[in-house]
Amino acid sequence: MKQGRSRDFLTAYHPPGRDALIWGVRVLDAGFEAFPPGKPYPAKEHHPAPYLYDWEKGRVFSEYQLLAITRGGGILETATCPHLALQAGDLFILFPGEWHRFRPDPATGWDENFVGFDGDYARHLMHAFFTPGEPILRGAATEETVALIRKIAHHVGDTSPETAPLVFADMITLITRLVLFTRVNASSECRSARLKITAAREQIIARAFQRIDFRRLAASLGMSYTVFRRLFQKETGHAPLAYQLETRINRARVLLQQTDLSVTEIAHQTGFSNVFYFSKMFSNRTGQTPTACRRITGSNRDPHVKPSLRPKD
Known part of the structure; x- marks a missing residue:
C-alpha cells in the first residue's frame, strides 16, 4: 500500500x-x-x-x-x-x-x-x-x-x-x-417523461390481466408509441408488453405456491387465453413448468398448514 x-x-x-x-x-x-x-x-x-x-x-x-x-x-x-x-x-x-x-x-x-x-x-x-x-x-x-x-x-x-x-x-x-x-436535478422534460412512465406502469399493473392497447395508452399520455416504448424500456428494463407478462407470471407463481387452484384456473385468472400458452410462457420465463413450480413449493410447505382453495389477498 x-x-x-x-x-x-x-x-x-x-x-x-x-x-x-x-x-x-x-x-x-x-x-x-x-x-x-x-x-x-x-x-x-x-x-x-x-x-x-x-x-x-x-x-x-x-x-x-x-x-x-x-x-x-x-x-x-x-x-x-x-x-x-x-x-x-x-x-x-x-x-x-x-x-x-x-x-x-x-x-x-x-x-x-x-x-x-x-x-x-x-x-x-x-x-x-x-x-x-x-x-x-x-x-x-x-x-x-x-x-x-x-x-x-x-x-x-x-x-x-x-x-x-x-x-x-x-x-x-x-x-x-x-x-x-x-x-x-433532471430537466423538467425528463421529470415529465418519468412521471408519464410511472403512470403507465401503474395502469399496466392495475390492468395486468386484461388486454391492453399500448398504442392507445401511449397516446393518452401524449406520447408516440415509439417514444413511449423506448422510455418505458429505459426506465423499467422491459418493453411494455414484456412488463405486463412479467406481472402476470409473478401473480401466477404466487397462486401456484399459495392456493390449490388448478393450472387451468390460474391461467384464466392471470389473463392467458389458454392453459397451453400459459404453460409455455411460464416455462420460458421461470425455467420450470407450472406443475413443477407447485411440486417444489409443496415439498417445502409446513405440513400443518393447509393451503387455501382461493387466492390470498
Whole structure:
C-alpha cells in the first residue's frame, strides 16, 4: 500500500481484500488534495506510477474514478467529450477504458476529492445510471457527498479488516446519492417523461390481466408509441408488453405456491387465453413448468398448514 497524509492531502492505495469479491465492490484508491495556483498537477510524490500521466498522451483507467471539485476550476477532456469546463461544485466520472485527461486551471488551482472503485455490483450500478456522454454532474459535489468521499478515504487508509464492510457500504451509498442527485436535478422534460412512465406502469399493473392497447395508452399520455416504448424500456428494463407478462407470471407463481387452484384456473385468472400458452410462457420465463413450480413449493410447505382453495389477498 502507498499512503500519504498532510493537512492538505490524503491518498491511499492498496489491493482490495477477499471480501471485495463477495460484496461486488472494490475501492482501489481514495483521497483528497489541495492544489493552489501554479502547483504542478498531478502531485508526483503522492501517487503511484499508474495514476500519473503526461498531459499530451492522456491516460486510460481500468476502473471507475469519481472526482469532486470543491474550489477552483479546470478542464476535462475524454474520448467522448473533447473539451469540458470544470468548476467548484462539479463532480465528474472517469469511465473504465475511456481515454481522458484533466487538470486545474493554473491561475486558480483546485481542491479535489477522489475515489476509484470497481467490482461486479459497482459496475452494474454505474453502467445502469451513468454514461460517458455525460461525465460531469454539475453541483453534485455537495458537502454531504464530499464528506462521504473523505470518510471512504480515511477508512481505506485503515488496513484493519473491520473497516472493509464500512468502505463497501459507504461506496454503495455514494453511488446511490449520485443517482438520486441526477434524478432530482433532471430537466423538467425528463421529470415529465418519468412521471408519464410511472403512470403507465401503474395502469399496466392495475390492468395486468386484461388486454391492453399500448398504442392507445401511449397516446393518452401524449406520447408516440415509439417514444413511449423506448422510455418505458429505459426506465423499467422491459418493453411494455414484456412488463405486463412479467406481472402476470409473478401473480401466477404466487397462486401456484399459495392456493390449490388448478393450472387451468390460474391461467384464466392471470389473463392467458389458454392453459397451453400459459404453460409455455411460464416455462420460458421461470425455467420450470407450472406443475413443477407447485411440486417444489409443496415439498417445502409446513405440513400443518393447509393451503387455501382461493387466492390470498
